[in-house]
Amino acid sequence: MTKNILIADDEKNMIWAIKRALKDENYSIFSAADGEEAVKQVKSKNLQLVLLDLRMPKMDGMEALKEIKKINADLPVIMITAHGTMESAVEAMKIGALDYISKPFDVDELKIQIRKAIDVGDMSRQIEFLTEELQNATGKIIIGDSHKMKEILEMVNRVSKSNATILITGESGTGKELIANAIHYSSDRSNKPYIKVNCGALPEGLLESELFGHEKGAFTGAIERKIGRFERADEGTIFLDEIGEISLAMQVKLLRVLQEKEIERVGGTETIKIDTRVIAATNKDLLEMVEKGEFREDLYYRLNVIPIELPPLRERKEDIVSLVDYFLDKYCKEIGRNKMEISKNALDYLIDYKWKGNIRELENIIERLVILNQKGKIEKTDLPKDILYQEQANTDFTLPTEGINLEEVEQSLIRQALESTDYNQSKAAKLLGITRHTLIYRMDKYKIDSNKE
Incomplete structure (x- = not known):
């Protein structure tokens, strides 16, 4: 399928140069002379990629990028930068740009960056489709942006x-x-x-x-x-x-x-x-x-x-907020009440908890909170005692004033865990709070022998 690319640049020579570089590729190329026009074309066309210049009249590339991401957060955008605008390029990537190319650009490198960017966009759409298909087919959904x-x-x-x-x-x-x-x-x-x-x-x-x-x-x-x-x-x-x-x-x-x-x-x-x-x-x-x-x-x-x-929930804590929101919505609908809120304090406790039962444990707790809570908001005091008092079991490590070598500490802890378990990798991994596969990866990284010396 032909991919649609928008080139937004106020320099006609730059648009001509990029079109010429891509003439043998299977792309339909559109152009815009300023940021406002670029935003309009993103709204009206089915685009797979935008090449966006930082310096443009009416609306500069940074503002145009913000508007484009509001319209389609998954649309890949590559920034076109000139010498001396690297800081702006980094800032643009924080906003959501996928990559950047510098003027003057290498033609082969440009082609590679464009192909990679379009592949990323395709994969994002496939994941979104897959998630929707799964929910339609099973009535369940996989939550996770990590x-x-x-x-x-x-x-x-x-x-x-x-x-x-x-x-x-x-x-x-x-x-x-x-x-x-x-x-x-x-x-x-x-x-x-x-x-x-x-x-x-x-x-x-x-x-x-x-x-x-x-x-x-x-x-x-x-x-x-x-x-x-x-x-x-x-x-x-x-x-x-x-x-x-x-x-x-x-x-x-x-x-x-x-x-x-x-x-x-x-x-x-x-x-x-x-x-x-x-x-x-x-x-x-x-x-x-x-x-x-x-x-x-x-x-x-x-x-x-x-x-x-599949990673345990404690290794994908960034997904907990989305999971809590999903389960609150699910169980509030089941009992016919308006969706409940959860305080930041209570949410912080849920994020810090170890979740030995993983997503199933989290879902059960949210269901219980929805059923038993008579208020419209879940507070810290509503949480189960094992979550509230988890901090008593946590060990706080104080960083020495002279600092540490983190890799040396990690190697030492891995060796200690292996020695204390007679080199049983599964038991050593459990002591360290990681999976066995993660332990093997780190042993290989630090060249730690899997057998007793």
Whole structure:
């Protein structure tokens, strides 16, 4: 599809030069001689990028940028700067400009910057579409403007078009099922069956029958043929939640399904080919289970083709305000009352809280506050005691007057955590309040050996 670019510059030679540089690219190019005209064209045209000069008559580039961002906050804008206006370029990026080019510019560099800017705009629109589609399909929405959640949504957008097996990991309450929903409902299988199985909620004997089905007479109580969930999910998706709970015997059978793309019903002899996309999820450390012999290594790698790790809420605190606002709106609507407010003091306590139960815990607390609060505003005194008194458990570190080397302190703490846990990475990560994957990344960064010396 042809991309529409607006060049806003009062120098006709500059507009001509940029048009000439882009003549072989697949762009439709529009031009504006001042900021006011640029703003009008943003309102009237479907643009994918604006190149905006800082120095223009009627309305300069900075004011035009502010107006453009009011009209379309996601529209990428690259500032055109002259020598000596670098401070203004930095200020423009704080307002919302994506990048800047300096006069005179390098043609190849200009083309690269434009392609990158348009890709960013496309990705923003895809994420917005994906979020809306998920809400329409499931009645639920993924809330999160943090960098981590944007990266995850970008990953969801990329992998949903493939048929690869996906393993979603993260603590309880982080939203693993929502991510699985997003992958299915934005995939080419979205109009096909989507079957969910909680592997931890079913005993082993029943789980096999549920997954693969059974023939009449296969066991006591099997009075008729039962079609299993893998078979029901043919051409669609099966979501295996709490995959770390299945027995080693069941792991062998699941491995065969993933390898051969076929099943046999319990008590049957017929081999049934299936085309089912598998998404698995767990709050357990499967690699640690592999090391202990509790989970098959070959199955782990079959499941972990594309890993998606969801961060705990304490590592994405910038999303808490949006989540609180969403849940307040949701539960006020449910009980038919006007939307409640929350004081800044109370919100600060929620932001500082550790949230061991993650988003699920936050949602439960907001629901309780909405139901029990008779006022129109949630105050600090309305919060549960464990949130109010969290500060008593917090340790305050005082920065020495001579300062510290933060990297040396971090390395020392990592080594201490590893030594105190006999180099058990999962336990060491828990001591440090980070995920195991984050610990491994930092060990690699500081070249810390994973074994005892």
